[in-house]
Amino acid sequence: MATEKTRPGGRTERTRLAVLQATLDELAERGYAALTVEAVAERAGIHKTTLYRRWRNAEGLVAEALLLGTEQDWKAPDTGTLEGDLASLTRELVHWFTNPAVSALPTASVSAGFQSEQAADALRVFYADRHERCVDIVARAVDRGEAPDGTDPVDVVRAACAPIFYRLFVSREPVTDAIADAVARSTAIAVKAGAY
Template sequence: MSAEGDPGRVRPGGRTARVRAAVLTAAGDLLAEQGFDRLDLADIARRAGVGKTTVYRRWGSVPNLVADLLAEMAEQSVPRTETGALEGDLQANARLVQRTLSDPRQGRLFTAIIAAATCDTRTAEALRRFYEVRIDEWAPCVQQAVDRGELLAGTDCREVIRAVSAPLYYRLLTVGQAPVEADADRAAQAAVAAARAGVFTTQVDEYGRADSG
């Protein structure tokens, strides 16, 4: 696909799929090792063991390649865990985020991508899409809690999920420390407490419908 297209939406098979997988792995490795600013398509091609012409023709630019990498990461992420209780579900979500951010490769990879997103609009959009996919995956856990009566009607399910992972990213990016399991459990407990207190609840009418006004 040309640089004008969206390589993140292409899912080829056969040799093309193997080339794509090798290039994305190489891009992730180099991004974790040296950051976004030093990422170069020719270096990625060498690491992947493919011709640089193939990489330039398909992705065209580093931001396009990073966008494809994020799309692949979103699709390959672990699906949500459903325990039948809000606290168990959010703890599972928090621990998944914690394990990702504490992984030596993945933690550096996300740090590099987040840093790049502050100055590159293509990367910022790709990162936003990545998190939208993950929030879409986990938000039903919160809706199920609403349906069970654990939370009030009108609870913003997506905001609850964001509140779980936000403290873990904050620790990684501002303190410079990978979160540990205790941090994950604390983040989940705080999100549960806030959700039960109605912090994420919009105003509802007498029929339990959210008031968007």
């Protein structure tokens, strides 16, 4: 299970976090294509030469900023059932991608992954971290008899989340908590049947 990563403190760390947060704010507000080092520097209150020296360009800034999520103390849900855990997970996706108060950043992050290989690499690392943190969901399901031994936890998480992402980014259909619950239910049934 991944743990919160530790970084050196002090002024350097405060500067890093200010710059990366400014990058995320710019990404959410302007999108990847319009994001500039100058705008991030101005928002962070840091001279642009510092940013160029450390991150080289906007692509480098976005790539590192997208990895901030791996430093957060996020834990996989533990509701007492596999279906409940998967529903909690898929409902969280629905919240982050459909709530107007927070959806700009995750949507822009996915978009950045299609425009920048560095951003795509960062997203792969971010989601690998989330997959690792979800391993216990399946381990607990195996212990409760809801999943057979050998069930692949990453495949289960992908199976639960994929229909949400499909609706969000491919078919552009509405996504609701009811859809999240239905996906969780069907995934849990497939897991119990040994599909993963």
